[in-house]
Amino acid sequence: MIDVSNLVDSENGLVSRRLFADAEVYDLELQRIFSRCWLFLGHESQIARPGDFVQTRMGNEPVILTRNALGEIRAFINTCRHRGNRVCRVDQGRTSRFMCAYHGWTYDLDGKLVSVPGFEDRYYSELDRDQWGLIPVTQLATYKGLIFGSFDADAVPLEEYLGEARWALDYVLDQRAGGTEVVGGVFKWIIKSNWKLGADNIMGDNYHGGVTHKSATMVGHQTGQRFVREQVPNGVQPEGAFGHEGVPSFSFDDPAGQSASRGSSDPIAPTAAGPARERDPRTRLGFTAPLDWGHGLMCDLVPEGQARVRSGDAIGDYYRSTLPEMRARLGDLRARVWKVNFTVFPNASFTTGSNMLHVWHPLGPNATEVWLYVIVDKEAPEDVKQQIRRLSQRHFSPAGMFEQDDMDNWEQSTEAAGGMIARDYPLHYAMGLGHEPWAGEGEVSRRMDTIMDESNQRAFYRGWAEFMSGKSWDTLRQDRQDAPANFGP
Amino acid sequence: MRPQTSAPERRSMVSAELQHEVEQFLYAEASLLDEHRFRDWLDLWTQDAHYWMPLRITVGADQTGQEWTQAHENSYFDDDKPMLEQRVAKLETGFAWSEDPPSRTRRLLSNVRVREEGPGQIIASCNFIVYRNRLATDEDWWVGRREDTLRQDDGEWKISERKIFLDQTTLKSKNLSNFF
Numbered sequence: 001m002i003d004v005s006n007l008v009d010s011e012n013g014l015v016s017r018r019l020f021a022d023a024e025v026y027d028l029e030l031q032r033i034f035s036r037c038w039l040f041l042g043h044e045s046q047i048a049r050p051g052d053f054v055q056t057r058m059g060n061e062p063v064i065l066t067r068n069a070l071g072e073i074r075a076f077i078n079t080c081r082h083r084g085n086r087v088c089r090v091d092q093g094r095t096s097r098f099m100c101a102y103h104g105w106t107y108d109l110d111g112k113l114v115s116v117p118g119f120e121d122r123y124y125s126e127l128d129r130d131q132w133g134l135i136p137v138t139q140l141a142t143y144k145g146l147i148f149g150s151f152d153a154d155a156v157p158l159e160e161y162l163g164e165a166r167w168a169l170d171y172v173l174d175q176r177a178g179g180t181e182v183v184g185g186v187f188k189w190i191i192k193s194n195w196k197l198g199a200d201n202i203m204g205d206n207y208h209g210g211v212t213h214k215s216a217t218m219v220g221h222q223t224g225q226r227f228v229r230e231q232v233p234n235g236v237q238p239e240g241a242f243g244h245e246g247v248p249s250f251s252f253d254d255p256a257g258q259s260a261s262r263g264s265s266d267p268i269a270p271t272a273a274g275p276a277r278e279r280d281p282r283t284r285l286g287f288t289a290p291l292d293w294g295h296g297l298m299c300d301l302v303p304e305g306q307a308r309v310r311s312g313d314a315i316g317d318y319y320r321s322t323l324p325e326m327r328a329r330l331g332d333l334r335a336r337v338w339k340v341n342f343t344v345f346p347n348a349s350f351t352t353g354s355n356m357l358h359v360w361h362p363l364g365p366n367a368t369e370v371w372l373y374v375i376v377d378k379e380a381p382e383d384v385k386q387q388i389r390r391l392s393q394r395h396f397s398p399a400g401m402f403e404q405d406d407m408d409n410w411e412q413s414t415e416a417a418g419g420m421i422a423r424d425y426p427l428h429y430a431m432g433l434g435h436e437p438w439a440g441e442g443e444v445s446r447r448m449d450t451i452m453d454e455s456n457q458r459a460f461y462r463g464w465a466e467f468m469s470g471k472s473w474d475t476l477r478q479d480r481q482d483a484p485a486n487f488g489p
Numbered sequence: 490m491r492p493q494t495s496a497p498e499r500r501s502m503v504s505a506e507l508q509h510e511v512e513q514f515l516y517a518e519a520s521l522l523d524e525h526r527f528r529d530w531l532d533l534w535t536q537d538a539h540y541w542m543p544l545r546i547t548v549g550a551d552q553t554g555q556e557w558t559q560a561h562e563n564s565y566f567d568d569d570k571p572m573l574e575q576r577v578a579k580l581e582t583g584f585a586w587s588e589d590p591p592s593r594t595r596r597l598l599s600n601v602r603v604r605e606e607g608p609g610q611i612i613a614s615c616n617f618i619v620y621r622n623r624l625a626t627d628e629d630w631w632v633g634r635r636e637d638t639l640r641q642d643d644g645e646w647k648i649s650e651r652k653i654f655l656d657q658t659t660l661k662s663k664n665l666s667n668f669f
Binding site for chain 2: 090091183186187190193212214215220382385390394398404
């Protein structure tokens with residue numbers, strides 16, 4: 001069996017390409033990560049009423065997520081206990097029973113086996129139906145509308161697992177009293193990429209936008225255009241350009257950069273136009289927070305004394321009108337958030353500038369089924385929800401102006417990872433290593449004053465290595481208490 | 490409102506001449522895309538154009554009316570003319586990596602059925618196969634049905650609406666960096 005203990009070199013920021021191509025590594029991931037960690041299953045609004053159900057996934061298991069007659073959330077592996085056939089073949093719906101189409105074994109919304117054809121005369125009433133219910137997801141818990149599950153009875157409680165990622169989750173889920181809901185329809189598509197490439201990108205890659213997404217930003221297609229600054233005395237009013245995901249752009253409006261031939265100019269160099277400090281990702285405001293368990297968040301802020309609001313249209317008016325409520329609920333710092341992107345380990349990635357949640361379901365070492373949800377405030381007016389949905393899917397979704405180029409890159413990274421020679425050349429995740437500008441005390445304790453750095457990716461692969469070591473939850477928890485210095489100040 | 494997904498009448502309700510004219514228009518339009526003549530292609534759209542491709546959901550046989558996302562729900566495309574122009578402009582930047590090197594596409598249209606929708610306006614339904622080949626071995630096949638509203642504009646046909654109904658639920662492609 002492959003030795004996974006030396007595939008991630010945290011001290012030097014090196015990650016073996018075997019993580020992105022090796023079948024043995026993948027099998028161990030299913031066993032030690034996807035069978036243990038808390039995984040995102042769905043949003044409560046998808047199963048609002050008793051009997052509502054959706055199909056979801058946990059690792060390589062298809063899972064039915066439903067509500068029983070009492071309205072309690074239930075989740076089971078979608079496989080009959082008799083011959084293993086799927087007991088549910090549709091993506092969503094409403095029912096009181098799941099009947100296997102093979103021999104008719106039938107289960108209720110609690111997963112209990114309630115009907116077996118021939119129970120009396122063929123099984124002589126001896127089949128213990130209580131023992132042959134659907135295989136349940138071992139632990140289920142919700143966090144402000146999001147439903148998570150774990151197959152490990154020993155997993156730490158969900159809130160402990162989420163830890164400081166809750167700072168960002170609350171920004172997504174708790175701006176308003178009514179909470180959130182997901183827009184109808186989950187984007188689902190298959191990419192020939194390892195699942196980790198998407199997860200490590202969204203949680204902290206502010207580096208790729210100037211190159212990968214240059215075409216989208218050049219034609220003015222930016223979520224950032226929804227944002228303006230609130231007028232405050234002496235406040236800076238930046239004009240014009242913003243970049244990928246609502247952050248100030250750093251190259252697309254640079255005439256010199258555009259006229260230069262491809263690859264010959266530094267796409268992350270600050271531009272002459274506009275307030276350079278705010279456009280340059282090396283100096284602009286915000287922070288990076290590499291967190292426990294492999295999570296990480298990267299947050300762009302507007303200057304102190306200002307607030308993030310959006311401009312002009314229905315979306316802008318909405319966020320302007322809800323800002324006081326949001327500030328009262330979440331505080332001044334989060335009222336200054338321009339965007340915060342983060343990944344809840346292992347495979348749930350949020351991009352707040354586009355109201356999106358990507359889930360990276362593994363299909364093998366070199367294939368991923370991406371599921372993409374649009375999350376909106378439940379109380380938002382319908383036209384606002386519509387505009388957010390339209391903008392979101394134009395940015396991120398298979399046809400999205402940003403997304404289409406990301407997917408193309410990750411497929412090729414994955415393909416190249418399998419090379420017999422190349423696979424022994426590790427990937428470089430060392431940006432900023434040894435230069436972490438740790439900040440002092442704050443709302444997020446483990447934060448550093450940078451928004452272009454690969455600390456989050458290193459935290460992701462450190463978390464990956466810890467789970468892959470097979471250590472128990474107790475040991476992992478103890479390691480954290482013993483050696484917090486590994487993680488920061 | 491649910492999308493109009495039912496097939497039009499069994500027999501074409503228009504003259505052979507109009508049928509021929511519409512088919513030739515659709516073939517010519519498809520070849521503009523295959524030839525990457527995107528600006529010329531944009532000229533075929535009305536200013537109030539709408540380009541829409543809903544998601545498809547696997548539902549039971551008793552729920553087939555609910556297998557498409559509705560107008561207010563998520564969709565792959567929900568574009569107006571300015572958005573279509575932005576997509577074309579993106580391809581022209583020289584930095585649109587998912588289409589550089591460009592994909593090689595071939596569009597096959599068939600089963601064209603036309604019905605008149607009042608003066609100077611018709612709805613043409615057709616089946617399509619869009620084949621995409623890229624780099625060495627990337628390959629995608631998209632099969633589905635399209636429903637196009639064409640309008641007479643200064644003696645020319647223009648497309649005012651396109652609904653694209655794909656025969657996949659989980660999309661078996663890394664992206665949709667092209668047009669249907």
